[in-house]
Amino acid sequence: MTGPEPSQERRARREGSPGPAEPRAARGAPAEGVPAGGDRPAERDAPPPAPAGRPGVAGTPAATGPSGPSHPSGGSAGPSGSPGRADPADRGRVASLAAAAGRGAARGGRGLARAAAMVADRIADTAPRVPVRDLAALRRQFPGLGPEQLADKLVTGAVRSSAAVGAGVGAAAMLPTPPAMPAELAAEIVGVASVEYKLIAELHEVYGVPVPGGPTRRAHAYLTAWSERRGVDLTSAALTADAGSLLGAPLRRQLRQQVLKRAVRNVPTLIPFLVGAVAGAAANRRETAGLARRVRADLRRRQVAWDRLPPGTGPEDGPGSRGPDAG
Numbered sequence: 069m070t071g072p073e074p075s076q077e078r079r080a081r082r083e084g085s086p087g088p089a090e091p092r093a094a095r096g097a098p099a100e101g102v103p104a105g106g107d108r109p110a111e112r113d114a115p116p117p118a119p120a121g122r123p124g125v126a127g128t129p130a131a132t133g134p135s136g137p138s139h140p141s142g143g144s145a146g147p148s149g150s151p152g153r154a155d156p157a158d159r160g161r162v163a164s165l166a167a168a169a170g171r172g173a174a175r176g177g178r179g180l181a182r183a184a185a186m187v188a189d190r191i192a193d194t195a196p197r198v199p200v201r202d203l204a205a206l207r208r209q210f211p212g213l214g215p216e217q218l219a220d221k222l223v224t225g226a227v228r229s230s231a232a233v234g235a236g237v238g239a240a241a242m243l244p245t246p247p248a249m250p251a252e253l254a255a256e257i258v259g260v261a262s263v264e265y266k267l268i269a270e271l272h273e274v275y276g277v278p279v280p281g282g283p284t285r286r287a288h289a290y291l292t293a294w295s296e297r298r299g300v301d302l303t304s305a306a307l308t309a310d311a312g313s314l315l316g317a318p319l320r321r322q323l324r325q326q327v328l329k330r331a332v333r334n335v336p337t338l339i340p341f342l343v344g345a346v347a348g349a350a351a352n353r354r355e356t357a358g359l360a361r362r363v364r365a366d367l368r369r370r371q372v373a374w375d376r377l378p379p380g381t382g383p384e385d386g387p388g389s390r391g392p393d394a395g
Contacts, residue, residue, distance in 0.1 A: 188323035234348030276372030299366035
């Protein structure tokens with residue numbers, strides 16, 4: 069026989085066991101260990117899904133940006149999938165802004181250099197016309213004083229004049245007027261430079277080491293001393309050259325550098341409501357006093373006693389002035 073008898077098949081179906089030609093899985097019976105209701109134990113015991121929109125909770129969909137999913141560090145992934153990579157358009161805008169800022173800074177630097185050159189030229193043009201008293205005139209004006217006492221008098225007067233210039237410019241800037249600020253700052257620098265130039269020249273007279281030559285040669289020698297913040301070296305090659313060479317590029321460059329330094333230090337003078345007047349007076353007083361200390365310390369090393377000076381330097385000798393027309 070090739071198969072069971074029909075009576076045996078009917079008996080097997082009545083007892084609930086599958087026949088040889090009908091497996092249990094094909095009849096839709098539940099798998100072994102699974103309840104008849106169809107629900108699996110894992111599905112009944114799983115917690116409910118978390119509400120959407122809460123970061124860091126299971127079940128929340130990942131936030132996506134315009135170019136892809138967000139990276140945990142805060143940047144968005146680029147087209148290649150690498151997190152934090154900037155968009156090429158953003159990089160182009162940043163580069164354009166940086167280039168524009170660089171061009172603006174370059175234009176501002178060139179404008180500042182031109183302004184410093186103009187102020188330096190004005191100082192150089194004004195210096196030969198500043199009246200400077202020689203030793204004879206100083207000894208007549210301050211009789212009975214020795215070199216150090218006379219130098220103290222000159223420094224005191226110069227410090228007061230320099231402070232007055234700063235206070236005057238600061239008072240003029242009481243109400244801020246931006247278009248006038250550069251002119252006010254330039255006027256202060258030129259005024260203080262004239263006061264300090266006069267002080268340097270007269271200190272050389274007091275210490276017996278005046279610069280020989282005409283007004284132009286003396287003016288540019290004293291301007292060199294002002295820009296270098298020291299006394300004049302009478303053995304310098306600049307003094308033995310012709311007067312025209314003293315107008316050259318080295319002196320102009322030194323003057324521009326000194327003007328820029330003074331401009332930065334004098335910016336507080338432009339503070340409005342009279343605060344700049346106090347700040348400008350204090351700053352100019354400190355700068356002029358410091359310049360006088362350095363120049364006097366330099367001149368003391370080369371000082372010539374009055375009794376060893378040539379005739380014509382005593383208080384009884386002539387009016388004595390080394391102004392524009394003095395030789």
